[in-house]
Amino acid sequence: MLACARFTRQCAGVTHASTLAPRPVTEPGTQARTHLSTAAALGGALGLFAAARLLGVAALALTAWATDRHWPALLGRSWDSQWYLGIAAHGYGRALHFQPGVVHSDLAFFPLYPALVRAVTALSPLSGGAAGLLVSWLAAAVAACGLYTLGARLHGRAVGTALVLLWGLLPHSIVLSMAYTEPVLTAFAAWALYAVLDGRWVWAGTLAALAGLARPNGFAVAAAVLVAAAYEICRARGKVVHRVWTGALLAPSGWAAYVLWVGHRKGDLLGGYFEVQRLWGSRFDFGRGSLLLAKHLLLHGDRFVFPMTMMIVAAATVLYALLLADRAPLPLLVYTGVLLLIALGGSGFFESKPRFLLPAFPLLLPLARALVRTARARPWHATVVVGALAGLSFGYGAYLVVIANTPL
Incomplete structure (x- = not known):
């Protein structure tokens, strides 16, 4: 609750300012103070995110202790984590044959995350599970920075802070503290989208390519870059700098390279x-x-997990409609729309759909703006809302990992 109250105080003290408008010329001393203020605001957002995730892990640890489970193993070696750690340790080549027509091959898992885990284990004394958690936690922090920066650019610092906090309090946000790939994808996606909005096309394409190496639905980042580049090229009637074309060519290269490599194999x-x-x-x-x-x-x-999944997917669909109504920037609409389309249209592992939607953070922008407005008008109402979201996130996350025994 202290974190909730801190957030409402931050919102009350920050005025809305869109960074899309031209920046006025300032004196060097003023620029230094602005940089310090920005760093402090980013630090506050990261602090709220870290507090949310630490409390979520604490709730999981207490639940695991009460049921005689080992919580570090639950975080580092659950479900898909074991596949990634196996690839990191031994490379590709493992397959489990259950029955005719049902074969689970590790080729389904994209290579970037196990490569990062392998690099950490090679350069440190950490074991595979601990290395996986370190990669995921660092990626979650980088992603939170990207969310804040993007939200602040579009709607001001308070919305950036609210966006980070809401992302850390999603029902499935416990996955952000596990040895899973969603934090890695979200980190590359957030900064790729920011690079597109900032006109840094080569950076956007490079980050999109890396996102495409992280997860199958990482193609959504490339789609956003490609559509944004196509719009820019059409708007300028083809008279664009080479960086736009370079970014567009780079964007799908990571995803396509792995898909073609598996096909060749x-x-x-x-x-x-x-x-x-x-x-x-x-x-x-x-x-x-x-x-x-x-x-x-x-x-x-x-089981409770399945109706909860239906509610989360339905809520995501409604939030996308709100994002459209808010006229969000085209790259955000394309990126989020592709992720939602994959989640809605994909068959198999129905209970995993909320996890697939974790990187779809632009869906939270309408909620973040509404939360900031509430915090300024009725601070305690916002505190109650954030507290309720925290209770749901911590309780459901612990249930999902420790008790439900359902694939994430």
């Missing part, structure tokens, strides 16, 4: 990777599998 250049995913039970069927499972849940009921 499987003997089917264009279809090999998608066959690997099909054998895992994952495919894009325009939402048919998700609708059938939703029908089952509505008619027959099921």
